[in-house]
Amino acid sequence: MNRLAFIIFLVMGMGLWADNIPEWLVPLREAVYEQQLRADEIAPLYENAKAASLTRSSGIAQDLALSRCEFFMGRALHFDERKQEAVVHYNEGMRLAEKALEASPSSQAWVLRAENLSQACSIGPWTYTAANGLNVEKFAKNALAFDSRNAAAQFLIAARWVFAPAPFHNHRRGIEMMKEILDNGDLEKDDYFNVYSAIGYGYLQQKKYDDARPWLEKSLEVYPTNKFAAGLLEKK
Numbered sequence: 001m002n003r004l005a006f007i008i009f010l011v012m013g014m015g016l017w018a019d020n021i022p023e024w025l026v027p028l029r030e031a032v033y034e035q036q037l038r039a040d041e042i043a044p045l046y047e048n049a050k051a052a053s054l055t056r057s058s059g060i061a062q063d064l065a066l067s068r069c070e071f072f073m074g075r076a077l078h079f080d081e082r083k084q085e086a087v088v089h090y091n092e093g094m095r096l097a098e099k100a101l102e103a104s105p106s107s108q109a110w111v112l113r114a115e116n117l118s119q120a121c122s123i124g125p126w127t128y129t130a131a132n133g134l135n136v137e138k139f140a141k142n143a144l145a146f147d148s149r150n151a152a153a154q155f156l157i158a159a160r161w162v163f164a165p166a167p168f169h170n171h172r173r174g175i176e177m178m179k180e181i182l183d184n185g186d187l188e189k190d191d192y193f194n195v196y197s198a199i200g201y202g203y204l205q206q207k208k209y210d211d212a213r214p215w216l217e218k219s220l221e222v223y224p225t226n227k228f229a230a231g232l233l234e235k236k
Contacts, residue, residue, distance in 0.1 A: 067093045105142075115156065151185030172202075
């Protein structure tokens with residue numbers, strides 16, 4: 001596929017996904033999931049998204065938009081193995097989500113609190129993870145109390161069973177819960193990728209390679225250049 005055709009493909013594909021996040025956050029999210037840019041190259045998109053959040057929103061909506069900015073930038077740094085820098089962003093994302101929760105609890109605020117915490121726990125140290133890990137599911141359930149179809153919250157709960165180390169995982173249960181999100185959740189573009197790739201990962205852990213392949217291929221239909229999903233597909 002030549003460069004022009006690839007760009008046209010991406011633009012057409014953007015229309016297939018419903019996005020409820022502010023439009024100015026979409027370029028940042030896409031860069032993080034496409035994984036074609038290093039964190040330093042993503043930083044200008046992060047700064048642009050923050051600036052737009054400050055000028056185009058206010059109050060709780062602004063805090064939530066800024067929390068999402070921090071989460072995405074944390075993910076970019078995290079993928080580049082700059083974990084201590086990533087934690088700074090996750091902590092700020094948690095602070096902003098807590099600020100929104102104090103003003104007016106909502107499904108979005110709780111899920112942002114949980115998402116940022118989940119990533120911080122994956123970095124550790126283990127004492128932090130042990131002290132805070134169970135709150136990820138607690139906060140995700142709080143999000144579902146406000147909106148039972150919040151796919152990101154459902155994913156966080158299911159992810160525990162898919163990605164936890166032995167003996168704490170239950171891949172069969174996790175895969176079933178992930179599949180239920182496709183029927184019972186309101187999914188955005190990144191939610192589809194997260195669910196598809198998690199199902200594929202779960203099957204890989206069970207050495208069910210033929211079952212894993214179609215789910216990993218589906219995840220790459222969402223983000224064709226994602227290195228995480230591509231790497232999983234190569235393992236089978």
